[in-house]
Amino acid sequence: MMSEIEFLEWVRGPGFQIATIIFIAGVIIRLLEIVILGRKENLAEAKGSEMSSGLRTIVSRTIPDKGAFKRSTFTIVAGYIFHIGLFVTIFLFAPHILLFKDVIGLSWPSLPTPVVDAFAVVSIITLLAILIHRMRDNVLRFLSTKEDYLVWMLTILPLVTGYMAFHRIGMSAPTLLAIHILTVELLMVAFPFTKFMHAFTIVLARWYNGAISGYRGVQS
Amino acid sequence: MSASLEKGINALKEQVDSSVAAFFSSCVHCGMCADACLFYTETGEAAATPINKTEPLRRIWKSEYTLLGRLGKVFGLNKKVDDELLAEWETLVYDNCTLCGRCSMVCPVGNDIALMIRKTREGMAKAGHAPEGLIGATKRSVTIGSPMGVKLPALQAQISHVEKDTGMKIPLDEVGADYMLLLSSMEIMNFPEFIEAVAKIFDKAGATWTISSEAFEATNSGIQIGVSDIAAELVQRVVDAAEKLKVKTVISPECGHAYMAIRWDGPNLVGKPFSFKVRHILEVLDEFRQQGRLKISGKETQKLTYHDPCQISRRGGVIDQPRNLINMFAEDFVEMPEAGKMNWCCGAGGGVSSNERADEVRLKVFQRKKDQLDEIKPDAIVSACSNCRIHLEDGLEEYNMDIPLMSLTETLAEHLADD
């Protein structure tokens, strides 16, 4: 059995390397798989530009249609809360920014820790609400697969374990930290093989949507 | 048109391109597409969730075009596409979807789900899992030239009727005319006044036009059933006629899917750009309006609203033109809630109304349009698609609402000033 220090060293060392390689290679392969298929040229007389409409939709699709907002309020609001929460806790937390500086050489300002903490708590609560919603709503119950629940788990674990590690709840500091890092590595490994990929492919999908619709003169 | 599962699977494979792959990779199962689809909102049937309708295509994408999927295929781990699946999906893809495209407008990750469903139909049709009514319509389109079996003598009968009524000559097969008009069988059979309206307007506007006796049909059943080869053949007939008559512009009439078929799909189906323009009748009329060639006398005083045919507005890009034209003759024009590119489908397009099996659900989902109308309580509804018109009338009757339907072109013609 590993000591807790050895565990921490492993996840920071080989664990991190393995996860990073799988993550980067996996994402690249998935993106290539898409792009390599290509798309036939549109021979109809164009009404609008594909490129500019596509680029517009990448941004504009972030803003929900009024009618859609009324009908899918929970999904939209909860979705934004936890995505923003993830962004804040991952990228605006001082210890994380130090890690980024180490790995890619860049750093940027952080938010005060109590603020990040609050975002973490709100995100966790929201994710719990999302799980309940997914299990009770008749459309989501119908659509959801094991992958949806796995991805949910892999998303909430780093938030929960990160919170626990920071507040040193329940176990020794090194163990908590190691567990937190491990959960992130699990997420990284699962990333290319699951719907996590939408983080990258959303740019392509929204562009295609805008391009196809914009060609016909409709801004989507 | 012999069908087989193998042909179906091959068809699905051919339909996967980079956009389809990007779409399937991005879906996060959020369910927002269901909230945008009237076949879900008015029935509560989770299976009608738009992205669910694409399952056969998704399985092919997964197992043929993803590393994980190809590995899974080797070990027999993938979900299969078989006759059982396609049979089960037939009603979802054909009875519960009009390809209206609202789902494509709301998907947060940007999926063009209506396009994906259209592509799914290619596989379903080639595997023989398409509705009877559509199969018949398509056969008739190919052998007779019209999905409803309308032959040239029938068209000629309608033409001579219109000629007597208006005292004008309807130009058949005139070489060098500016415009060649296509007609949907629906118009020829049920609304021959459309031809009359066009004749009057074009006469006043001073535009030369013609109908081809060899290619007068606008409806493209190949598109509705989802068989591109047939769709291409039907388009080629129009291309041949337009080139033979040396016309500058081909006009798509008041039919939604016909416009999509000839304007946007056409050149891609036949594999080369057209040497002529394609315009919807509303686009042409709006051009006349802009050029000051339309003089109106007398206004409609009743409260009017406009129903956007999905394939013309949201999927076709002809959104402002009908409004410009209506404002010429309407004193009291009021928009529906969510009008324009987010308007709700009437529920009958894309082959749904040709399919008797879908009658019940078609009338049920009309409730959505009813709710829109209840909010504004118009005296009459203007639209620009014969199928929308008939189905709206049907739905209004079913729900005991007395709101007449008006064709935009016909109403415009009625208000032309005699100079």
Place this chain on the structure above:
Amino acid sequence: MSQITNDEEFRQALHGLDAVQQRVVAAGFVEHVLSLSTDDRIAGIVKVAADSGASDNDVANALKSAKSAAIDSHTRCGSEGDWTDQAGYFVARAAVAAVTPLAQSKGGSPAWQAAMSCRMAKTSILIDNEADEAPSHNESEWQYSMLSDYLNS
């Protein structure tokens, strides 16, 4: 009053009639092609239309019934068109025109609309029979004759 012999005169004469007269004349047109429809409701509608003393309520009900008949008899998009059945659709359309109030009628003449739809019904019956040519008939002549008699009486 001389005999009407062409559409110009026919149309003018119809335009000169008042609302009730138009309805009664239209009823006459529809009755002549009644046999081309298989819908039982049409006969009842014609009866109401032909009655110059019919109440507004009766006419309104007849209109509702006629509209229903028209929707029921139309050929649905994509289905195999049967022109014999379609004749019934045009008879229903004629019935609708006959009981449509003057103010709401297209072109201001319900009787003219009814007359055209009746002719269309006659044409429809002949379409499936003819192989290569556009069919023709004499319904218009009968209508001229009928209107002339009505005006002379």
